[in-house]
Amino acid sequence: MVHVFRYKEHYYIFDTGSSALHECDEKAALLLREKLGEDVDTAEVTPEERRAYEEDFEELKKAGLLFKEEVKAAPPKSDEVKALCLHICHDCNLRCKYCFADEGAYHAKREFMSLETAKKAIDFLIENSGNRRILETDFFGGEPLMNFDVVKETVYYAKAEAAKRGKKFLFTLTTNGLLLKDDIAEFLNAEMENVVLSLDGRKEVHDAVRKTANGKGSFDLVIENLKNFVKIRGNKSYYVRGTFTAKNLDFSKDVLFLADNGFDSISMEPVVTDIPDLAITKKDLSAVCAEYDRLCDKYLEREAQGKGFNFFHFNIDLEGGPCLSKRVSACGAGNEYFSVVPNGDIYPCHQFAGDQDFRMGNVYEGKLDETIRAKFKNSCLFKRKKCDGCFAKFICSGGCSANNYHFNGDINDPYEITCEMMKKRVEDAMHILAERKSRSHT
Amino acid sequence: MNKIKTIARPAERKVTGCGECRSTCQSACKTSCTVGNQSCERITRESDPEKNK
Numbered sequence: 001m002v003h004v005f006r007y008k009e010h011y012y013i014f015d016t017g018s019s020a021l022h023e024c025d026e027k028a029a030l031l032l033r034e035k036l037g038e039d040v041d042t043a044e045v046t047p048e049e050r051r052a053y054e055e056d057f058e059e060l061k062k063a064g065l066l067f068k069e070e071v072k073a074a075p076p077k078s079d080e081v082k083a084l085c086l087h088i089c090h091d092c093n094l095r096c097k098y099c100f101a102d103e104g105a106y107h108a109k110r111e112f113m114s115l116e117t118a119k120k121a122i123d124f125l126i127e128n129s130g131n132r133r134i135l136e137t138d139f140f141g142g143e144p145l146m147n148f149d150v151v152k153e154t155v156y157y158a159k160a161e162a163a164k165r166g167k168k169f170l171f172t173l174t175t176n177g178l179l180l181k182d183d184i185a186e187f188l189n190a191e192m193e194n195v196v197l198s199l200d201g202r203k204e205v206h207d208a209v210r211k212t213a214n215g216k217g218s219f220d221l222v223i224e225n226l227k228n229f230v231k232i233r234g235n236k237s238y239y240v241r242g243t244f245t246a247k248n249l250d251f252s253k254d255v256l257f258l259a260d261n262g263f264d265s266i267s268m269e270p271v272v273t274d275i276p277d278l279a280i281t282k283k284d285l286s287a288v289c290a291e292y293d294r295l296c297d298k299y300l301e302r303e304a305q306g307k308g309f310n311f312f313h314f315n316i317d318l319e320g321g322p323c324l325s326k327r328v329s330a331c332g333a334g335n336e337y338f339s340v341v342p343n344g345d346i347y348p349c350h351q352f353a354g355d356q357d358f359r360m361g362n363v364y365e366g367k368l369d370e371t372i373r374a375k376f377k378n379s380c381l382f383k384r385k386k387c388d389g390c391f392a393k394f395i396c397s398g399g400c401s402a403n404n405y406h407f408n409g410d411i412n413d414p415y416e417i418t419c420e421m422m423k424k425r426v427e428d429a430m431h432i433l434a435e436r437k438s439r440s441h442t
Numbered sequence: 443m444n445k446i447k448t449i450a451r452p453a454e455r456k457v458t459g460c461g462e463c464r465s466t467c468q469s470a471c472k473t474s475c476t477v478g479n480q481s482c483e484r485i486t487r488e489s490d491p492e493k494n495k
Contacts, residue, residue: 012449013446018451018452019450019452020448020450020451020452021448021449021450022446022447022448022449023446023447023449024445024446024447025445027445028445028446052445053445053446056445056446057446060446060448065448065451075458075459078461080461082461082464082465083464083465132461132462134462134483136464136465170464317480317481318450318451318452319450319451319452319453320453320481320482320485321480321481321482322463322480322481322482323458323459323460323463323482324458324459325458325459325461326459326463326480326482331465332465333465336461336465337465430449433449433450434449437449437450
């Protein structure tokens, strides 16, 4: 399919079959929309102009960059397990209002993963990884640093076991920063491929939802720890990861606040909750989309001033990004990627943790429920019928299975609100690509 | 071509479906993954030998 869209005075054509992006003028956009069967007024286009545009369309078509047929079948998926999300601690030292994980407890008792269970999980991953050389483990919670000794020993164990098999681990850890003191920061800096730091932006925004157990805002308790960590992090990967809710639909200000405070790798995610005053609903969509546009303008403005930063959702790689196989198979949850909770139970991902309908086994048993696994293995973009006519499908892969399930009851039924935000981010990201290209030529 | 400027065209891929790409979300957004904004691990490693160690 071909998607024609506008960003202010700029007109773009995105060809989903080839992933080619073109910039055009208003008349070309009109003619293409006419070709796509839309009812548009092309009276201002002269016959000579029409001929010239048609020649351009034809040239692009011949080059395989317009109206290219889309791939319609997914390549077979491997059974190799690549990654585990280790719920190293089902407890948290914060009580964030929007926490999907029930403030760290996941609707069960608060508990820490033992080193024995963590080692069993690592063994499970290695044993089921087949020929895969690079393995990933994500230390998650609750707050994983509350069980830091187990994090540390698990890293040492995994590295030693991987070395025996010619494999290598990439570790990630997500933290709220409360316990991120110098010695821990040093360890994380040395061992973690990526560190995700939770911070929502402006103090008043952060404090309204990210509270301590005694109900006070946590901003002042974490900000210096996070800043110091980023200082010593150097060029290694990290993301400051915020959440926006219906209470801060002006979230571009939070992103810019983070950038102004020295964080140059930022992700800001829409909240996933059904709490009435926080949830993003249909009525918020136009405000959210307008805010992404505002952020896009500021993002480019900062970049032009030499003060650019990285905003996760505005990164899009149309030329060298993931291959089609990855684009149609999405994150791999429930097939190549699993979540392990403190008692060793295995779930498709952290968002399903604790839901007995999705319990896939236990690391002490060492095998997986193949019925549940088959559901995830068979799930792919082409099973998500709502995606058929969407230009962003090869970029988002049909959305998050857990989100789809929790909102629509089916891992293959995309949640429309998420879709609309995704489409807007993708269009903004494409505009950024075009602006960068234009600047590099001037 | 006079009226249309190509901004991005897909690279020809010699290898696809090698499975080396990451599963864990790189921003740990964990709810709104955009697969298209991840990098191809194979290309990254081939262009940066340090990553292959």
